[in-house]
Amino acid sequence: MSNFTYKSPSLVALAAFLVSPLLFTTVTAADIASAIEPTLKSVDAKVIDWRRDFHQNPELSNRETRTSKIVAEHLKKLGLEVETGIAKTGVVALLRTGKPGPTIALRADMDALPVTERADVPFRSTAKANYRGEEVGVMHACGHDSHTAVLMGVAEVLVKRKADLRGNVLFVFQPAEEGAPPGEVGGANEMVKAGILDKYKPEVMFGWHAWSSLRTGEIGYRSGPFFADSNAWRMVVTGRQAHGSAPWKGVDPIVVAAQIITNVQTVISRQVDLTDIPAVFSVGIIKGGVRNNIIPDSVELIGTMRTFSAAQKAQVAAAVTRMAQNTAEASGATAEFKLEAYSNPVTVNNEALTEKMLPSLRRVAGDDKVKRIPLVTGSEDFAYFANKIPGFYFVVGVTPADQDPVTAPVNHSPLFYLDEAAIPLATRAMTAAAVDYLLN
Ligand SMILES: [Zn+2]
Numbered sequence: 001m002s003n004f005t006y007k008s009p010s011l012v013a014l015a016a017f018l019v020s021p022l023l024f025t026t027v028t029a030a031d032i033a034s035a036i037e038p039t040l041k042s043v044d045a046k047v048i049d050w051r052r053d054f055h056q057n058p059e060l061s062n063r064e065t066r067t068s069k070i071v072a073e074h075l076k077k078l079g080l081e082v083e084t085g086i087a088k089t090g091v092v093a094l095l096r097t098g099k100p101g102p103t104i105a106l107r108a109d110m111d112a113l114p115v116t117e118r119a120d121v122p123f124r125s126t127a128k129a130n131y132r133g134e135e136v137g138v139m140h141a142c143g144h145d146s147h148t149a150v151l152m153g154v155a156e157v158l159v160k161r162k163a164d165l166r167g168n169v170l171f172v173f174q175p176a177e178e179g180a181p182p183g184e185v186g187g188a189n190e191m192v193k194a195g196i197l198d199k200y201k202p203e204v205m206f207g208w209h210a211w212s213s214l215r216t217g218e219i220g221y222r223s224g225p226f227f228a229d230s231n232a233w234r235m236v237v238t239g240r241q242a243h244g245s246a247p248w249k250g251v252d253p254i255v256v257a258a259q260i261i262t263n264v265q266t267v268i269s270r271q272v273d274l275t276d277i278p279a280v281f282s283v284g285i286i287k288g289g290v291r292n293n294i295i296p297d298s299v300e301l302i303g304t305m306r307t308f309s310a311a312q313k314a315q316v317a318a319a320v321t322r323m324a325q326n327t328a329e330a331s332g333a334t335a336e337f338k339l340e341a342y343s344n345p346v347t348v349n350n351e352a353l354t355e356k357m358l359p360s361l362r363r364v365a366g367d368d369k370v371k372r373i374p375l376v377t378g379s380e381d382f383a384y385f386a387n388k389i390p391g392f393y394f395v396v397g398v399t400p401a402d403q404d405p406v407t408a409p410v411n412h413s414p415l416f417y418l419d420e421a422a423i424p425l426a427t428r429a430m431t432a433a434a435v436d437y438l439l440n
């Protein structure tokens with residue numbers, strides 16, 4: 001525990017009342033955190049209301065205009081310095097306590113997904129939008145509605161308790177965590193490029209995610225690599241077009257593509273050290289041919305690759321290239337494999353920072369509720385921030401007690417269900433992390 005001595009008369013009295021029969025005592029960060037509880041209680045209902053409103057009015061990546069307007073108005077009302085329109089719809093706001101201390105950043109993402117909601121909630125989304133030229137349902141199927149609402153609540157709490165704090169807090173509301181629409185850029189990387197870290201110089205950043213694989217009341221974390229590097233890839237297998245009745249007069253890229261798809265499975269199962277760290281290589285699209293009796297010239301394969309370190313990423317990419325090229329060559333075809341330029345890097349939790357912040361999470365959730373969880377092969381663009389400054393990212397369980405988190409609909413499912421009872425814990429976890437870091 002910190003032995004930081006802080007002299008706010010009202011707070012000292014309150015903290016002393018809470019923790020000690022003596023009127024004047026050493027006030028620790030933990031005392032301040034518990035003294036903040038009434039302030040947290042005063043925002044709990046508002047956070048739920050904001051979240052329901054965002055849930056019912058979801059917006060796709062890079063289209064978060066309504067959401068960001070509500071966020072910005074709230075932050076302005078709190079008296080913060082607010083910047084809007086960063087990386088399209090991003091909003092940042094700075095809380096200055098006026099006392100020397102570190103600057104920290106707290107992050108939320110605001111976007112929803114092209115998913116038609118089937119969850120049975122009274123504030124179910126019926127929103128529609130155009131995505132890739134098609135009309136689609138829009139749903140907060142990843143829980144970013146709760147991230148945004150919680151951070152609005154945390155901002156209100158920290159502003160109200162400003163006198164108890166020191167240093168500065170940067171609130172970061174970013175667009176497009178799920179990835180910008182085709183032809184656009186977006187998300188955390190663009191917020192970084194827009195210079196928010198250079199301008200405000202936070203020394204650490206915290207973020208969280210609503211998590212269906214944990215129960216309400218639980219918090220999951222990992223030190224070091226946590227979420228995977230996610231990289232889309234494209235492969236073109238080229239043969240020689242021929243009549244379907246006479247394949248020997250050409251080179252059949254469909255058969256070669258089938259062999260490549262089978263052979264590359266052995267890259268992960270036979271060439272990656274799975275006792276060290278896993279990797280995933282999946283094919284999502286096979287495109288080739290136009291007619292039953294024409295062997296096409298080429299076949300295009302598209303998929304995703306998930307890795308947990310730069311070295312592993314290079315190894316898997318090289319092994320897939322080798323396997324594809326040599327398989328193709330064996331039949332007289334060629335194969336060209338390329339990783340797409342844009343990817344989400346590995347989300348790495350800074351180890352020292354993780355150690356430092358775990359007591360805060362344990363205090364708000366309970367020791368037995370804070371769990372080290374398995375690696376996540378999904379990705380998270382918080383990685384762009386955590387690559388620049390030490391980051392700590394955790395997940396908060398949202399599956400209610402009467403459901404099994406193993407079989408509960410996962411994030412991105414049209415049935416994804418976020419137990420609202422989980423939200424106050426998220427607000428407390430982010431607040432505790434912020435307060436403890438500022439005062440320790
Ligand atoms: Zn998502």
Ligand SMILES: [Zn+2]
Nearest residue numbers: 142144177209
């Ligand atoms: Zn998400």
